[in-house]
Amino acid sequence: MGWKGILGFEYGIVQAPLGPDISSPQLVAAVANAGALGFLRVPDWEDPDYVRELIRKTRTLTNKPFGIGVILAFPHKENVKAILDEKVAVLQLYWGECSKELVLEAHKAGVKVVPQIGSYEEAKKAADVGVDAIIVQGREAGGHVIGQDGLITLLPRVVDLVRGRDIAVIAAGGIVDERGYVAALALGAQGVSLGTRFLATEESYAHPTYKRKLIEFDQTEYTDVFGRARWPGAPQRVLATLFFMEWKALPSHENESNQPVIGRTIIHGREREVRRFAGTVPNATTTGDIESMAMYAGESIGLIKEILPAGEVIKRIVEGAQRLIDQQFAPVN
Numbered sequence: 001m002g003w004k005g006i007l008g009f010e011y012g013i014v015q016a017p018l019g020p021d022i023s024s025p026q027l028v029a030a031v032a033n034a035g036a037l038g039f040l041r042v043p044d045w046e047d048p049d050y051v052r053e054l055i056r057k058t059r060t061l062t063n064k065p066f067g068i069g070v071i072l073a074f075p076h077k078e079n080v081k082a083i084l085d086e087k088v089a090v091l092q093l094y095w096g097e098c099s100k101e102l103v104l105e106a107h108k109a110g111v112k113v114v115p116q117i118g119s120y121e122e123a124k125k126a127a128d129v130g131v132d133a134i135i136v137q138g139r140e141a142g143g144h145v146i147g148q149d150g151l152i153t154l155l156p157r158v159v160d161l162v163r164g165r166d167i168a169v170i171a172a173g174g175i176v177d178e179r180g181y182v183a184a185l186a187l188g189a190q191g192v193s194l195g196t197r198f199l200a201t202e203e204s205y206a207h208p209t210y211k212r213k214l215i216e217f218d219q220t221e222y223t224d225v226f227g228r229a230r231w232p233g234a235p236q237r238v239l240a241t242l243f244f245m246e247w248k249a250l251p252s253h254e255n256e257s258n259q260p261v262i263g264r265t266i267i268h269g270r271e272r273e274v275r276r277f278a279g280t281v282p283n284a285t286t287t288g289d290i291e292s293m294a295m296y297a298g299e300s301i302g303l304i305k306e307i308l309p310a311g312e313v314i315k316r317i318v319e320g321a322q323r324l325i326d327q328q329f330a331p332v333n
Contacts, residue, residue: 006168007090007112007133008065010035012191013181013314014135014170015198017041017069017092019143020267021283024205025054027198029061030310037191038310039067039092043268044074048082050269055086065089067114072096073231084109092116092135095146095234100129116172116193118147123158127167134158135193138173142196142220142237142298145173152187159188174300178320182329185321194313196298201310207282209290211307213239218302223248226294227279228255236279239295250277263288 006012015031017023017039031038040058042051051068058066067090068083070076083091084106091106093115106113107130115126116135126134136158138151147154151173159169171184172193184192199206200214219240225248226236238244259276265286266272274280274293282293308316 006170006191007037007114009037011314011318012170012189013037013317014172014191014193015039015310016172016193016195017067017094018195018199018204018206019069019071020044020280022199022205022281023069024203025058025061027201027203027205027310028058028066030201030203031198031314032058032062032064032066034311034314035064036314037065037067037090039069039090041069042071042076042079042083043270044071046075046078047268048078051079051082052086054268055083055088067092069094072098073234084111087111090114090132095144098126098129098131103129103131114170116146117158118145118154119149120154120157120161122147123161127162127165131167133168133170133191134162135170135172136189137193138171139222140174140237140299141172142199142301143296144231144234144236145222146234151184155184155187155189174298176298176300176303178317178324180300181317181321182324196296196301197304197313198310199297200304200307201313202307203310205283207284207286207290210282210293210295213241213295214297214301214304215306217241217297220297220299220301221248225250226256226277228277229257230279234279236294236296237298239297239301241291241295243292244295247277261288262292263290 013036015038028038069092073095090112098115112132114133117123118137136155168190170191171189175192176197217239224235256275256277261273263274282290
């Protein structure tokens, strides 16, 4: 079973860091306990004490290793310091350039570094600074999408790029089941990263209405109407909800800053108002007009039919992939 594990984890399955706080300690621990790699997500502001608390809380729920995701577009220096102090197994980086200094610092602390990229150029820079693995994100992915390439064309190029180097390649974007996993393996990846599938789990911190919509809807759209003021130039893939379809032609000069408040939420311990067109997805604490909030999801949404425990998601993918490889792709004697 050489194809299963990555980065010292039992299975080549990664639960993407779901922002801002949807990948809760409960979700990450459930994923870790099932032998896969789960990622927490740090706040989009500096709060090293809170980050420590988040890591420690997760450690009370699992004794297995896990990771934590940091978005480089937001203030993060203190948060990263806390992560390295805590010696979390894997530091996942996104939306910004991963420096050689950061990689060396992390390696010194015994922490592996895994950036998520959306283009060949970005992959090249990451490989050159000595990262441990690269997550290749296709445009099919949900949430904030940095690149324009589809996974099926970008992934093999990155696999060829890092051949002969000790860098694992992980596929992300539109993968929800064993078929996507085996397809990614065929394209040369060693693992897969799933966001939307883990969003639709019992342990995810998403609001129940958001989870229900993931089952109800089977269409997504690539847009930039949400969170233009807070995170400019960061397009996203969202569920094609009734609210979104009504407002998707929002003029480019408009953003959330002058919009009415449609709800309230607590994100990483801080109370926040949610304005219309804010990029804030509804979590378990959110109140107000949930249906009018941003709901990120990947193109694979039509394949997700039920909310499952995270451990069950992993079990089905691993067993299903094994079956698929044995039955459909094993050599006939």
